Amino acid sequence: MKYRAYGKTGKKISAIAAGTMRFTDSSKIEENADMLLYAHERGINYFDTAPLYCDDKSEETTGRALRQMKAGSYYVSTKSSQSDGAALRRDLERSLERLGVDRIHFFHIWCLLSLPAWEERKSKGAVEAALKARDEGLIEHLVFSTHLPGDEMIDVISEDIFEGVTVGYSAMNFMYREKGIQAAAAKEMGVVTMNPLGGGLIPQHAERFDFLRTPDDPDVVTAALRFICSNPHVTAALVGFSSREHVDQAVRALDDFTPYPSAHIEHIRAQVMDNFDGLCTGCGYCLPCPQGIEIPKWMDAWNMQILSGQEKDLRERLQWHWWMPPEAAGACVACGLCEERCTQHLPIMERLEKIAAMKG
Numbered sequence: 001m002k003y004r005a006y007g008k009t010g011k012k013i014s015a016i017a018a019g020t021m022r023f024t025d026s027s028k029i030e031e032n033a034d035m036l037l038y039a040h041e042r043g044i045n046y047f048d049t050a051p052l053y054c055d056d057k058s059e060e061t062t063g064r065a066l067r068q069m070k071a072g073s074y075y076v077s078t079k080s081s082q083s084d085g086a087a088l089r090r091d092l093e094r095s096l097e098r099l100g101v102d103r104i105h106f107f108h109i110w111c112l113l114s115l116p117a118w119e120e121r122k123s124k125g126a127v128e129a130a131l132k133a134r135d136e137g138l139i140e141h142l143v144f145s146t147h148l149p150g151d152e153m154i155d156v157i158s159e160d161i162f163e164g165v166t167v168g169y170s171a172m173n174f175m176y177r178e179k180g181i182q183a184a185a186a187k188e189m190g191v192v193t194m195n196p197l198g199g200g201l202i203p204q205h206a207e208r209f210d211f212l213r214t215p216d217d218p219d220v221v222t223a224a225l226r227f228i229c230s231n232p233h234v235t236a237a238l239v240g241f242s243s244r245e246h247v248d249q250a251v252r253a254l255d256d257f258t259p260y261p262s263a264h265i266e267h268i269r270a271q272v273m274d275n276f277d278g279l280c281t282g283c284g285y286c287l288p289c290p291q292g293i294e295i296p297k298w299m300d301a302w303n304m305q306i307l308s309g310q311e312k313d314l315r316e317r318l319q320w321h322w323w324m325p326p327e328a329a330g331a332c333v334a335c336g337l338c339e340e341r342c343t344q345h346l347p348i349m350e351r352l353e354k355i356a357a358m359k360g
């Protein structure tokens, strides 16, 4: 296992980090905890959990595993999405209890989806409460997680509140986040990437993503992880494990790993730009929209439908990932500006109209 410095924290974390949001059966707490212990044996030392994951069993499961690990041999990360300071404090105290630890190594202001939502986390006291908890020693490092586009990540990063960021980043959307990751690196922040396999879409559509592989890569999962870890600004790729085989596959991906040469990275960029017919690459060139519509998020949800062929995947992406009701797509006034700028020439207006008309 390779270990990388998490920003300026003085901590080194494993380049493959364990996500605890994809247990096959969340009620099997002991079995899932055993899998996390196995990941620890394989050299993984960063465990990322949160309230609500896996029917709200993830923190309990992670705590069961951590209690069996030697103190000092792991780092744990959890989160709160509360805006209210007192509510964040309650979340934190519950997490400490469930995890069986006296401090959280990396505590996230969770899931910043828009800049107004970020302002609310500050104005309603969540950030202040987290900083106070850090001063009390209950949190070691305050970080944030986000699905903001790169430009907006820069706004949050420039406030110098956080020591690191956890951000969605994969071969499917890397152009959308590149600037934000560079800004985090410039501030010497840690960068943990989530959804490195595009929420499972990359292995599910392995043929379509075969261009990620070099001749040395046995499969697209290996290639997708190597691609992410080839970015020198990325500290770790967070992989949600469902089985020991997943752990082995992810750990093996970085054995004898040397970062991809820039020519292969450029080949991937060109393939994503040129060959993803109908797919949004997340480049963000369509923005800004005069109606404030966050077009790449809607098109990302549409990607799910293209790749799986099922409308339910579009709906789930909107509901659980972006938290956007379909009818909000109706705010589009069909001015056409975004389609003029879209690098993939996507029929954005038609798609938004169809989403807005979807029946509940």
Ligand code: SF4
Binding pocket: 288, 289, 290, 291, 292, 293, 295, 331, 332, 333, 334, 335, 336, 337, 338, 339, 348, 349, 352
């Ligand atoms: S066509 Fe719709 S989504 Fe595109 S820029 Fe105009 S209002 Fe925004």
Ligand code: SF4
Binding pocket: 279, 280, 281, 282, 283, 284, 285, 286, 287, 295, 296, 299, 341, 342, 343, 344, 345, 346, 348
């Ligand atoms: S809609 Fe087009 S321009 Fe906008 S992010 Fe997607 S591919 Fe890029």
